[in-house]
Amino acid sequence: MTLPRSVEDADVGGKVVLVRADLNVPLGDGRVADDARIRASLPTLKLLLDRDAKEVRVCSHLGRPKTEEDLAKYSMAPVRARVAELVGDKRVKVLENTRFNPGETKNDEGFAHELAKGCDLYVNDAFGSAHRAHSSTEAVAHLLPAYAGLLLLAELENLGRLLGEVERPFVIVSGGAKVEDKVAVLTNLGSRADLVLIGGKMAEEVREDNPFPFEALLPVDVVAADSFSADAQHVIAPEPPAHWLGLDIGPATCTLFSAAITDAQTVFWNGPMGVFEWANFAEGTYAVAHAVAECDGFTVVGGGDSVRAVHEAGVADRISWISTGGGASLEFLEGKALPGVAAIPT
Numbered sequence: 001m002t003l004p005r006s007v008e009d010a011d012v013g014g015k016v017v018l019v020r021a022d023l024n025v026p027l028g029d030g031r032v033a034d035d036a037r038i039r040a041s042l043p044t045l046k047l048l049l050d051r052d053a054k055e056v057r058v059c060s061h062l063g064r065p066k067t068e069e070d071l072a073k074y075s076m077a078p079v080r081a082r083v084a085e086l087v088g089d090k091r092v093k094v095l096e097n098t099r100f101n102p103g104e105t106k107n108d109e110g111f112a113h114e115l116a117k118g119c120d121l122y123v124n125d126a127f128g129s130a131h132r133a134h135s136s137t138e139a140v141a142h143l144l145p146a147y148a149g150l151l152l153l154a155e156l157e158n159l160g161r162l163l164g165e166v167e168r169p170f171v172i173v174s175g176g177a178k179v180e181d182k183v184a185v186l187t188n189l190g191s192r193a194d195l196v197l198i199g200g201k202m203a204e205e206v207r208e209d210n211p212f213p214f215e216a217l218l219p220v221d222v223v224a225a226d227s228f229s230a231d232a233q234h235v236i237a238p239e240p241p242a243h244w245l246g247l248d249i250g251p252a253t254c255t256l257f258s259a260a261i262t263d264a265q266t267v268f269w270n271g272p273m274g275v276f277e278w279a280n281f282a283e284g285t286y287a288v289a290h291a292v293a294e295c296d297g298f299t300v301v302g303g304g305d306s307v308r309a310v311h312e313a314g315v316a317d318r319i320s321w322i323s324t325g326g327g328a329s330l331e332f333l334e335g336k337a338l339p340g341v342a343a344i345p346t
């Protein structure tokens with residue numbers, strides 16, 4: 001894959017730079033609850049400041065605002081405050097939520113012109129939004145000299161390794177609730193893997209009707225619960241008794257999956273093994289997180305829940321690459337072109 005041209009090759013001294021970052025972060029109590037995506041955007045902002053950009057205008061969407069009330073709920077104010085804390089340079093300005101303009105999600109050129117006004121160049125660093133053809137990710141790239149930011153490039157390089165010649169064994173671990181969301185990516189990537197491990201609710205769907213052109217390794221036991229609740233009565237069984245629910249993979253499956261993962265040379269993990277928000281059903285997901293951390297090979301974790309699990313398990317610094325993209329990483333690994341990337345010259 002040919003990478004888009006890098007911000008490192010742009011002449012930014014004295015210029016006003018429009019940066020599209022993905023600052024779509026979780027909020028709580030009017031504050032940023034998890035600033036991982038903000039931190040991931042800092043290297044590009046710092047590079048622009050170090051190279052004497054006159055002004056760095058950062059834009060992003062936040063949430064999916066629809067109503068009048070959402071204007072307060074999804075205001076960028078908390079994000080702007082966090083960016084200011086982390087960067088501490090008055091040349092950085094965080095614009096208001098791009099999705100407050102109805103043109104944004106329509107890839108409207110009028111809104112793209114508004115964004116571009118007064119700017120000399122455009123840097124797209126929003127990998128997490130690169131699968132969207134929106135004014136701030138696509139249309140605006142045709143109005144200003146466009147470059148890729150450091151995070152965007154690092155995502156393409158790291159995820160791109162999974163699409164090339166990988167070191168084997170190449171093991172994919174997938175989970176979560178819905179098989180439909182992952183059929184395309186697992187068909188593309190799974191066909192190139194040596195082993196695909198599937199846990200979570202998805203495993204039961206695959207057991208009944210395998211949609212893939214390969215056989216996946218499915219759980220040999222589960223933690224079955226008599227209801228869908230944190231304190232449900234639970235037992236370990238080869239499969240859930242009638243009217244019970246499998247809410248985690250069982251201990252034998254943890255051993256089986258962990259051994260396959262630690263022996264691999266390349267691992268991609270997306271999707272939890274169970275309802276890991278609840279302590280009684282968290283062990284399988286944490287076992288996978290630890291196994292991925294223990295693996296000496298090249299390991300990649302993508303998708304909101306699995307990323308949260310590696311952080312909660314305290315092993316994030318032992319993973320080769322943690323993607324900031326959810327949908328974007330899946331679409332990229334499906335082999336699809338990302339509009340936000342395609343719009344930048346190579």
Ligand code: 3PG
Pocket residue numbers: 022024063064128129132326327328
């Ligand atoms: C995400 O969090 O998946 C990205 O920021 C894109 O958001 P969206 O799914 O609302 O387009």
Ligand code: MG
Pocket residue numbers: 326327
């Ligand atoms: Mg999304």
